[in-house]
Amino acid sequence: MRLLFLGDVVGRSGRDVVIENLPGLIQRYKLDFVVVNGENSAGGFGITEAICDDLLAAGADAVTLGNHSWDQREALVFIERQPRLLRPLNYPAGTPGRGAGLYKARNGAEVLVINAMGRIFMPELDCPFRAIDAELEACPLGSGADAILIDFHAEATSEKESLGIYLDGRVSCVVGTHTHVPTAEDRVLAGGAAYMSDAGMCGDYNSVLGMQPEEPVNRFLTRIPKGRMEPSLGPGTLCGLAVDIDPKTGLATNAQALQLGGALRQRKIEFWE
Numbered sequence: 001m002r003l004l005f006l007g008d009v010v011g012r013s014g015r016d017v018v019i020e021n022l023p024g025l026i027q028r029y030k031l032d033f034v035v036v037n038g039e040n041s042a043g044g045f046g047i048t049e050a051i052c053d054d055l056l057a058a059g060a061d062a063v064t065l066g067n068h069s070w071d072q073r074e075a076l077v078f079i080e081r082q083p084r085l086l087r088p089l090n091y092p093a094g095t096p097g098r099g100a101g102l103y104k105a106r107n108g109a110e111v112l113v114i115n116a117m118g119r120i121f122m123p124e125l126d127c128p129f130r131a132i133d134a135e136l137e138a139c140p141l142g143s144g145a146d147a148i149l150i151d152f153h154a155e156a157t158s159e160k161e162s163l164g165i166y167l168d169g170r171v172s173c174v175v176g177t178h179t180h181v182p183t184a185e186d187r188v189l190a191g192g193a194a195y196m197s198d199a200g201m202c203g204d205y206n207s208v209l210g211m212q213p214e215e216p217v218n219r220f221l222t223r224i225p226k227g228r229m230e231p232s233l234g235p236g237t238l239c240g241l242a243v244d245i246d247p248k249t250g251l252a253t254n255a256q257a258l259q260l261g262g263a264l265r266q267r268k269i270e271f272w273e
């Protein structure tokens with residue numbers, strides 16, 4: 001079973017590179033399931049209903065969020081009628097939307113997707129480890145779901161690695177988002193969970209985290225905001241993690257970072273070529 005995860009889509013450059021390439025990738029690699037993090041897809045801040053629909057139309061089976069979930073206020077409303085849009089599971093009780101969803105993949109498998117947020121250098125939320133435990137208890141790998149993917153939206157690598165090790169053997173994949181830079185340790189952990197600390201963003205890498213550099217550099221130099229953060233509009237790189245899953249166990253047999261287009265070194269998915 002073939003699963004692709006794409007990291008934070010930032011602004012128009014990120015949307016363009018995803019929407020232009022995802023349908024072809026699905027066809028070329030016969031992908032069974034695709035998850036895209038869309039927390040920065042609307043001008044770098046949040047997601048609109050129209051953009052969410054565009055990502056789904058391009059082939060995403062689920063769209064995840066993060067600390068920017070509500071930057072576009074309309075997301076608080078339309079998330080209630082869009083079951084394929086997930087916000088972090090560990091927000092306070094009563095938060096609109098849902099943090100986990102069970103979806104049918106193109107090969108017929110049931111895939112559980114969970115979006116959770118870390119707590120180091122992030123807003124204070126419920127414990128992500130325990131929140132995920134409760135979801136996995138309700139829908140375990142094997143009896144409840146054929147594959148399970150966790151998008152862990154967090155800043156600290158220590159927290160991401162700890163969650164990966166903690167969940168190893170119980171899920172198909174733990175992939176990090178939020179830092180907007182892909183890490184180089186794409187791999188399968190000892191217990192069969194595909195793991196990568198950060199998938200990297202889909203967006204223009206000639207930037208600061210996908211934003212035009214002038215304002216972030218100015219804020220570091222002067223501590224005085226001069227203007228708005230605006231997304232960089234150069235050619236985007238599509239960044240993500242490809243995971244091959246044994247359909248009998250739901251565990252990963254292979255995992256590799258994908259990087260396509262734009263300014264980064266190009267990486268195809270070798271084990272599917």
Ligand SMILES: [Fe+2]
Binds near residue numbers: 008039040066178
């Ligand atoms: Fe992000």
Ligand SMILES: [Fe+2]
Binds near residue numbers: 067068179
């Ligand atoms: Fe984020």
